[in-house]
Amino acid sequence: MSLAIADKHEHHDDLVCHQFMDLEQQRECYIVGMWSFLAQEIMFFGALFLMYMVYRWKFQDDFYIYHKELDVRMGGTNTMILLASSFSMALAVRYAQLKERGAQLRALLFTVLCAFGFLVIKGFEWAHKFETHHYPGPSFAWKGAGSPEHAQLFFSLYFGLTGLHALHVVVGILLIGVLMYLTKKKRHSVEDYIPTEMIGLYWHFVDIVWIFLFPLFYLIPQ
Amino acid sequence: MRHNTAHDENAPHHIPSTGLLVRTFLALGVLMLLTIAAAEVDFGHEVFKNNSALGTYVNNGVAMLIAVIKATLVVSFFMGVKYASKLSRLWAFAGFVWLTLMLITFGDYWTRSWEPLQGWAAASPQARPDVNRDRNFAPLTSESRETYGPKKPEAASEGSE
Numbered sequence: 001m002s003l004a005i006a007d008k009h010e011h012h013d014d015l016v017c018h019q020f021m022d023l024e025q026q027r028e029c030y031i032v033g034m035w036s037f038l039a040q041e042i043m044f045f046g047a048l049f050l051m052y053m054v055y056r057w058k059f060q061d062d063f064y065i066y067h068k069e070l071d072v073r074m075g076g077t078n079t080m081i082l083l084a085s086s087f088s089m090a091l092a093v094r095y096a097q098l099k100e101r102g103a104q105l106r107a108l109l110f111t112v113l114c115a116f117g118f119l120v121i122k123g124f125e126w127a128h129k130f131e132t133h134h135y136p137g138p139s140f141a142w143k144g145a146g147s148p149e150h151a152q153l154f155f156s157l158y159f160g161l162t163g164l165h166a167l168h169v170v171v172g173i174l175l176i177g178v179l180m181y182l183t184k185k186k187r188h189s190v191e192d193y194i195p196t197e198m199i200g201l202y203w204h205f206v207d208i209v210w211i212f213l214f215p216l217f218y219l220i221p222q
Numbered sequence: 223m224r225h226n227t228a229h230d231e232n233a234p235h236h237i238p239s240t241g242l243l244v245r246t247f248l249a250l251g252v253l254m255l256l257t258i259a260a261a262e263v264d265f266g267h268e269v270f271k272n273n274s275a276l277g278t279y280v281n282n283g284v285a286m287l288i289a290v291i292k293a294t295l296v297v298s299f300f301m302g303v304k305y306a307s308k309l310s311r312l313w314a315f316a317g318f319v320w321l322t323l324m325l326i327t328f329g330d331y332w333t334r335s336w337e338p339l340q341g342w343a344a345a346s347p348q349a350r351p352d353v354n355r356d357r358n359f360a361p362l363t364s365e366s367r368e369t370y371g372p373k374k375p376e377a378a379s380e381g382s383e
Binding site (some may be wrong): 014023027031032035036038039040041042043046047050053054057058060068072076080083084086088089091092093094097098105147192193200201204207208211212213215216219221222 | 228232233234237238240243244247250251254257258261265266267272274277278280283285286288289291292294297299300301306307309310313314316317318320322323324325327328331332
């Protein structure tokens, strides 16, 4: 019986898993599944953004003073790097759809390099905060204007939100790395473009989070 | 019908052109520079002549508007939601709808000081009235402060900054 069903679906070729009717349905299921995961990510980051908004609302003038500690050139460079990585990721999806594997791998490699570049710049920024004791904890020190308690709050939010974002970047590097390995060595499992597309969706989401983090932390108005 | 004979049977329905992706990337880069340039403008003092509270709103509004436009570009073209199936679009939309609903919570913090009630004023005065500008649209009057305001004498000057 099951063999008969398998035979019936033979013409869809073996890209389609047995629980799906056809490739189109399979692809839509994957995309919807990925978006439901991203909806969860939006909820997760959204709550943190709300927390940030509430404190920013309460201590706007203090936050304006503290945000001058952040280097807008480094933040801006990182924004451009992430935008470029998103662009190359979108190209990688396009090449995967066209089955141009060499170009796909090069685009993915560029994306990973951008991700590492982002983390290196982020690392320099964090290292500077650790040198000046601007990280939350018992040794936190604030000599500038504004309340030291609110300064610690600001830097807690900064480290919390950019830290979670950086964690997502690390996960993205791992995912893209595995995808590159599979594309190179075990092509069949990533024969369809959908795995690339799903990792692309994840990566673009990480980019979007930064698109909001950048103005919220680096461009606070007076 | 969708499986055009001229194409591979497994080809996706829509493949974004390189030109579209390049244009999206360029637009994102321009918007990135624009948001930094807009942040340099002090709307409170340069544009609205010392209405610094309004200036803060405008600065924040411009920064967030640009961020939303950038996110929309990424979602539409890089993530391909513009060309996705209706079901996928619904799911992509759901997360952002929820986000909007959640941000309505913020309206509570925003408007709490508009309507001073006993307890609220004590629970939610600006923590440092000396540094934090008054952005209450309806600050306590001397009469309502007696009735509803905080009981502590040192907090009596709050709201008049």
